Amino acid sequence: MEALLEKFDVGLFILAVFATVGIYRILELILARMLWKAKKEQSLGKTCLLILVKDLEDRVEGIVRILAGRGVFEMADMVHFVDLGSQDCTFDILKRLSQKFGFDVEEGLKEDLPEADLVLAVNLQNIGAEEIAAYFERLCGVKKVEMGLRSHKN
Structure with a gap:
């Protein structure tokens, strides 16, 4: 030993x-x-976030940065910002930011929506960026949904 x-x-x-x-x-x-x-x-399939903006020159950059910080651009398969005829520089700001963050910018709402299994359309006149990120996280966050189901007692 x-x-x-x-x-x-x-x-x-x-x-x-x-x-x-x-x-x-x-x-x-x-x-x-x-x-x-x-x-x-196996999750929701192809997801698209359609964000409608109009005359939000003073807030749009902050909104985009909040969404990017919360990982919304990574969770969604497609992100489209649609300018509904702004009279200020909102469209120009979105064009500049789209090159950095990789989302699409369109002027005016077209008749056909993007092809996706789930399209979440939000109007930024009525809802804030934090709420958009939270809703989209809840819809697309498979891990969080699974954790919630495990903790729920039947």
Whole structure:
């Protein structure tokens, strides 16, 4: 027994424990990523956010930055800003921001809506950017919906 204790290296034991935990965490991350991709494919399908704006020159940049900060542009398959005939520089500001954030800007509402399984159309005259982000998160956030279902007691 003493011979075994003399050969026992505490540092090597600690290294083995951390290596085991590290390998476990890496495998857990890979599995979670694969499950997330599978669940995303089963979610709502193709989603589109249609945001209607008019004469919001003083607020539109802040609104776009709030939506970008909340990850709305990543959650949606398509984001369209539609300028409903602004008399100020709203359309120009949206054009500039669309190059940075990657959304589409249109002047005037066309007859046909974008092709998607879910189109959420909001008018920024009536609702704030935080509310838009929250609604869209609730609709598209598969993980949050799943967590809510798990915590709900029937």
